[in-house]
Amino acid sequence: AQSVSQHNHHVILSEAASLELGCNYSYGGTVNLFWYVQYPGQHLQLLLKYFSGDPLVKGIKGFEAEFIKSKFSFNLRKPSVQWSDTAEYFCAVNRYNQGGKLIFGQGTELSVKP
Amino acid sequence: NAGVTQTPKFQVLKTGQSMTLQCAQDMNHEYMSWYRQDPGMGLRLIHYSVGAGITDQGEVPNGYNVSRSTTEDFPLRLLSAAPSQTSVYFCASSYSWYGSYNEQFFGPGTRLTVL
Numbered sequence: 001a002q003s004v005s006q007h008n009h010h011v012i013l014s015e016a017a018s019l020e021l022g023c024n025y026s027y028g029g030t031v032n033l034f035w036y037v038q039y040p041g042q043h044l045q046l047l048l049k050y051f052s053g054d055p056l057v058k059g060i061k062g063f064e065a066e067f068i069k070s071k072f073s074f075n076l077r078k079p080s081v082q083w084s085d086t087a088e089y090f091c092a093v094n095r096y097n098q099g100g101k102l103i104f105g106q107g108t109e110l111s112v113k114p
Numbered sequence: 115n116a117g118v119t120q121t122p123k124f125q126v127l128k129t130g131q132s133m134t135l136q137c138a139q140d141m142n143h144e145y146m147s148w149y150r151q152d153p154g155m156g157l158r159l160i161h162y163s164v165g166a167g168i169t170d171q172g173e174v175p176n177g178y179n180v181s182r183s184t185t186e187d188f189p190l191r192l193l194s195a196a197p198s199q200t201s202v203y204f205c206a207s208s209y210s211w212y213g214s215y216n217e218q219f220f221g222p223g224t225r226l227t228v229l
Contacts, residue, residue: 004156006156034217040220042120043204043220043222043223044204044206044220045220046217046218090157092185101147101162101170102147102206102218103159104156104158104159104171105150106154106155107157
């Protein structure tokens, strides 16, 4: 079965620290990859997505992610976090041409200390 | 555009009661989905639909029914609520793009408590 694994459940950083959140998936075929963010009390918003092409994708608010096909990974990065980045982050995977069937990781809660 | 709307925002049920969570989108999206969000488990797909009249099961379909009679609406029915269904429910929609899947737009969620 297709599954998505996020390595860190809770990450605590100070402002200006660098961030990397890990995401691995188990499906071997062509996939579409996403990172979503959920700020406290809000619904999910798309940070970035990868469909094809350049494996390094840039999203909103200075986030980027790198798709490494050989490692089945799609890690999220940000060079310098801000207090406003405090949120829960979800990696999600969809099999190509399987619209609607999006499988999420468990989520990583990020707390940024001012 | 209102995007994806969900009603109600909050609901408390007693075990055995039935109810329908409403979801509507005004973006003419083909794909709609229902997820439940539980602490430490992320979002899990309950049911999804690739178009009016077509639905399919996700990861955790038991205890839930769906139908899709129009493009806009995708209600989720709990026939006999159980405490294990206490959760936050999110509806989402996405459009088809050259046969590829695209990002999902999420509604604000319904927080359901089953006593």
